[in-house]
Amino acid sequence: MAEILRMPEVLAGASEASIQTWLVSQGSMLVVDQPIAEIETEKATVELTAEFAGAVGRILVPEGDNVSVGDPIAVLLGEGEAEDAIEAALAGAGLSAAVTPKSAPQTSEPTGQPASGAEGLPPNGRVAHALPGVGDSGRRFMSPLVRRLARQHGVDLASVPGTGPGGRIVRRDLDRHLAEPDEKTQPSAAIEPPPEPRPKAPLTAPGPVSAAFEDVPLDRMRKAIARRLTESKSTVPHFYLTAHCRTDALLALRRQVNETGTRKVSINDFVIKAVAGALVDVPEANAIWIGEAIRRYSSVDISVAVATDGGLTTPVLRSVERMPLSEVSAAIADLAERGRSGRLRQHELEGGSFSVSNLGMYGTTEFTAILNPPQSGILAIGAAHPAAVVGPDGELAVGTIMSVTLSADHRVLDGAVGAQWLAAFQRRIENPLSILI
The missing domain is CATH 2.40.50.100 (RNA polymerase II/Efflux pump adaptor protein, barrel-sandwich hybrid domain)
Structure with a gap:
């Protein structure tokens, strides 16, 4: 059927x-x-x-x-x-056989362009133009992702032939253009600028002229981030726990691994494995909130925060507890690269019970992160830095400290369970051989 x-x-x-x-x-x-x-x-x-x-x-x-x-x-x-x-x-389905369903307006259509499925369009719902890929106003059609990537690479889309319907420029056209000789990919002053924001009426009484400013229009990704984080912060009861982990042994082990291994591993790779090990040690934390129940998982799937030009995305690394460190390192690098280029697959963005957000590479020593519902927790990782520490015999010394903060959903985790999980994570970071076993 x-x-x-x-x-x-x-x-x-x-x-x-x-x-x-x-x-x-x-x-x-x-x-x-x-x-x-x-x-x-x-x-x-x-x-x-x-x-x-x-x-x-x-x-x-x-x-x-x-x-x-x-x-x-x-x-x-x-x-x-x-x-x-x-x-x-x-x-x-209640649809006319001769007309396609009407879709939302295209971001690149000129004013006055009929929407797909409107009266007068051919049965396949596509718009015919006198020139391939060019509307009545002379503006070329392309997806929002193509427009954004073209700006990032400094590509003049006027020089990119489109192979989509009606000459529309699609992702494969831009990829093909970028793979051509360099003289074709030089930045051009003809790149179509974003639409000028419409000036808004002042919200306060007129006063002294302030400094110059620019209103940056929101793209779909930024709108989604704003909506999801506002929902999380306003509807999920967060609580926060912080630990200061001594990482001298971890840094020494990492040097040894990188001296003998075929792939260089990062501190973040060790952190992801330590998070997975702690979720095995405290399985109550390996859970999500589903409204009428708490769903606990037997395997560990972790979302890894990846910063892209458009905002933050969180691809999921699956069954981390079974993966060797080198495989974790390779998988994270692959997800991060494809996340920044917009090539993640649907299943790679779904699921996960826990997230890790690392800002240590930017020099941030401590911060808190906002939960990614319905996950139970997110661990914020700061930069490892020298600090005064007290040794086992009470002597004062200089050690390397990494501050981490757990943001937890109080509907899923009680404070005691969160504390047990954070202690399990700290034990693995300070005794790093346990991460490799």
Whole structure:
């Protein structure tokens, strides 16, 4: 039976996403887990895969369109089904067979451009223009992700040929352009600037002229971060516990590992393994809040905070307790690289019971982090720095100290459980051989 493929909720709390690239065409045969489309979300580009074998009967949403979660985007056919099955599936979903569902306005469409599915468009919902990829105003079409990456690399999109529908510039076009000789990727003064913010009326009585300023428009990722963190801070009862870990033995062990190993490991790699070990030691902390219950996990999946140009993203490292240190190091590096380039997959952004946020590389010695619901905790890691310490016999010496702060959800963890977990983490950091065993 023909099925309507709908836009999934690829990120918790997301209300819409956009089709960046269709990886199949109408009539394409599908196998289970075959990538169907690349979906641009607020934080990354993820792949949508086929859940059953069959064929693509009809594509309902063109590339670049924003679509609300749950909206139809395509019709998939089972074995032996024909065109009449498409009509029946659309009718069963309350959709007109001749018109595609109306999607949210495109960020790159000129004023006056009809939205997809509006009266007068062809049955596939795509807009025809006299010039490929150019609207009535002469403005070229591209996804928001392409526009952002072009600014980062200093690429003049006027010189990039588009291979998407109607000449739309899609991610693969930009990647191909960046791989060409350097003279084609030099910064150009013709890069389209962001739209000028509309001036707002002053909120206070006129007074002395203040310093110059710029209002930076919010992109989808920044809006998502603002919404999620506001929700977390206002609805989750946080409590905080801090420990000061002596890291002299850890630093010495890291030097030994890097002298003999084939891959250089970082302090953060040891920290991730220590977090996983502490969650094994205190399994009550390896849990999430699901409203009517507390869900505890038997394996340890940890979200690792990665700073990107657009904001913070948190890909998930799975079964960390079973991974050797070198594998943890390689996996974190891979997730971080693909997170910064917007190439994370959907499953890599889902799940996890605990997060780690490390600002030590910026010289920050101590901070607190905001929880990532529904996870039970996030550990904020500061920079290791010299400090006065008291030895076992009461003697005063200089040691290396790393301050860490646990932010915990009091609905999931009581203070005593949080303290037990933090003590287990500190033991592993100060006795680092336990991390490798």
